[in-house]
Amino acid sequence: MKPSVPNPSASSDPLLLIDDRTVSFAAGKGWNTVVHGVSLDVGPGETVALVGESGSGKSVTAMSILGLLSARQARTTGRVVFKDRDLSLLNADEMRALRGSDIAMIFQEPMTSLNPVMTCGAQIAESLTIHRGLNRSEAHTETLQLFDRVRISDAARRFDEYPHSLSGGMRQRIMIAMALACKPSLLIADEPTTALDVTIQAQILALIKELQDEEGMAVLFITHDMGVVAEISDRTVVMNKGRVVEAGPTAAIFSDPAQGYTRSLLSAVPRLGSMKDRALPERFPVFDRETGVVQASADMPDTVVREKPLLEVEGLTTRFTLRQGFLGRVSGRVHAVENVAFTVRAGETLSLVGESGCGKSTTGRSILRLTEPDAGSVVLDGTDITALDSKGLRSHRRHMQMIFQDPYSSLNPRRSVGDSILEPLLVNRLADRSDAQGMVRELLQQVGLDPESRDRYPHEFSGGQRQRICIARALAVEPKLIVADESVSALDVSVKAQVINLMLDLQARMGVAYLFISHDMAVVERVSHRVAVMYLGEIVEIGSRQAVFGNPQHPYTKRLLSAVPVADPSRRRIKRILDSREIQSPIRDPGYRPPQRRFIDAGPDHRYMEWNDSWA
Known part of the structure; x- marks a missing residue:
């Protein structure tokens, strides 16, 4: 099956035509085919989105257009025609002249490009x-x-x-x-906004659309984010396992998807505002791949949220000293966390949101004393963590665990996953080796993995499975608090939904509290009881999720919410007024003293910082 993508709006021949494209990579003595007969076209001035999860073959397809795959390691068949020229017939010099002039490409990670x-x-x-x-x-x-x-x-x-x-x-x-x-006719954008904060993503998308309108440039936009697809594309091509499974106008794909896989992608997209009338967090809908039906979210058992705070943070301050010169003179300080205060109750999720550099990750690390704070108190279940010596801290660490953004770098690649989960049980003397082995099997089963996989190594699992392993390891010591630092940000949309559902289920069953650190406002709305918004190391607004999302008061909170892409193609032509300012630097002079902040009550369990632009 090779669905083509007809372009009903184009009055002329396609600018780019890909016909029956197949890509295989060398594997041992044979070849492994990763792209199977892909066909699509892009018309002049048109935006076509190539959508799919990691490993679907979308980036490989794009790189094959420009001949960026190694001739020794990759084998391609099928035609790629650009402006009536078959690119497979061009020599190396002709392809080099084409790249960057008539066809340009933007990659996902600009620092490596x-x-x-x-x-x-x-x-x-x-x-x-x-x-x-x-x-x-x-x-x-x-x-x-x-x-x-x-x-x-x-x-x-x-x-x-x-x-x-x-x-x-x-x-x-x-x-x-x-x-x-060089004023290209075609721009290939490969996940250009995936690693960016939501406000910067909105600016980049608006910029691409504006420049496209000015130049009449065609865009092939590669992404796994269906919200971005709705925001930018005229037509959409959905790929899965190297094949095109569905293609057509974006509005039709969103309103009436024909394939189960497309429905699964759309059902897993968190939509800002979908929790407006719901007081408690909810699981994502579940896609049944056997029946091809998107089932409604299963009811969760009621989570018991205690009235008494489990975690009390007061006046938390963390700064990093900058030195320069031969004598190491103090030239400034990074005010990463400044006078932060909040509480989290058992069974509750408090989300800490903001852009990169706002201090939310440093806040999480300071609470666990992975980074030593300069001032303030962190009281967990009656014990001040900041006052503990190294021995006392070690014994209390079992009550507070952290799940990091990149599960691969937080797992030892030389240890089996079973041993990684086993270690905290033995170190904290929660079980002997024999009993611990049985507990490892139960933990793997609890997070939805085969207990027999305990002898496998991290590289043998997918990103979503590795994150489940990290969750199992964190749960091994039966913590009261879990700090989840961008724990689903790097995952594909459907895997993200699965991991979030798992975390909500575990919270309902075990009463664990979450400090959920994220810049994804739509996901935060789905999982949170309460929300705290950070800017330049300070909490500028905090309250119940319904209050912060339904009645935001601080200008920065409004800026974050206005930048979230809306998964509605009918809004694509609406131009949003975006704040193009970047987040300020938290670096201050050595003698800088933060001004006194005044908070204003906006309602029950909702307050925000009085704002003065000169403070930032």
Whole structure:
């Protein structure tokens, strides 16, 4: 089955035509086919979204268009026709001339795409010199104009800066400027916003749409985020396991998906506002792959939330000293966490939200004393964690566990997953080795994994399965509090839904409290009892989930919520007014003293910080 993607709106021949594309990679003495007969087209000025989960073959398909796959390791068949030219017939020099001029590509991670030893301006100027034949002075002038077009402020200063000194959103703007340098007819954007905060993602999407309207450029947009698809695409192609399973106009795909896999992707998309009339967290709907039916979310047992706080954080402050010069003179301090206070009750989820650099991860690490705070108290079930010596801290660590964003880097690759779960049981003397083995089997079963998989190693599991293993390891010591630091951010949408459902089920059964750290506002709305919004190391608004989402008071909270992509294609042509400012730097002079903050009550269990732009 090779569904093509007809373009009913195009009055001319397609700009790009992919016909029966197959890609195989060398595997031992044979070849492993990862893309099976993919066919699609992109018309002039059109945006086509190529959608699928990790491993579906969408990025490999895109890279094969530009001949970026190694000829020794990859074998391709089928046609790729661009402007009536069969790209498979071009030699290496002709393909090199095509890349970056007529067809440009933006990759997911700009830091690995930019040369770290060249300034940002020099990298774009080099492209202009090679492809457009400009001299040094002309290339410099054109680069500054490109910086202005992609809304990079203070272009002259940015020209001489290196990639590492810029934020993720700013680096992605540099990549877009580089892609647009030679005025391409087709832009291939491979997950260009996946690693970005929601506000920066909204800015990049708006920028791509605006530049597309100005230049009449076609876009092949690769993503697994259905909310982004609804925001940007005219037509959608859905891939699964290397094959196109469904294709058509985006509005039709969203309103009446024909294939079960497409329905599963859409059902797992958290929609901001869907919890408006619900007081408690809810599981995601479950897709039954056998029947092809999306089932309603199963009822969860009522979670008992105690009135007495389990965790009490007061005046928590963590700063990092910056030194420079031969004598290590203090040049400044990073005010990562500044006078943070909140409580979490047993059986409750408090979500800590904000953009990268706001201090939410440092807050989580400071509570567990993985990072030592400078001031404040952290009281867990009556014990002040900050006052404990190393021996006391070690004994209390079993009551508070952390789940990290990247499960692969938090598991020992040389240990079987069974041994990784077994270790905390033995270290904390909760069981002898014989009993602990049985507990490991029960824990794996509890998180939905085969107990017989305990002898396998982390690399033998998928990302979602590895995160389940990390959850099992955290649960092994029966903690009262789990700090989940962006624990589902790197997962595909359907796997994300499964892991969140698991966490909610475990909370209902075991009464564990979660400090859920995330920048994904739609997911936060689904899982939270209460929400705290952080900006520059401080909590600027805190309250019940219904109050913060239903009646946001602080300007920064409103900014976060307004940037969330809406999974509704009918809203695609509506231009949103976005705040293009990036988050300020938390670095202050050595003598800086934070001003006194005043909080305003907005209702029961809802307060926000009085705002003054000069404070930021």
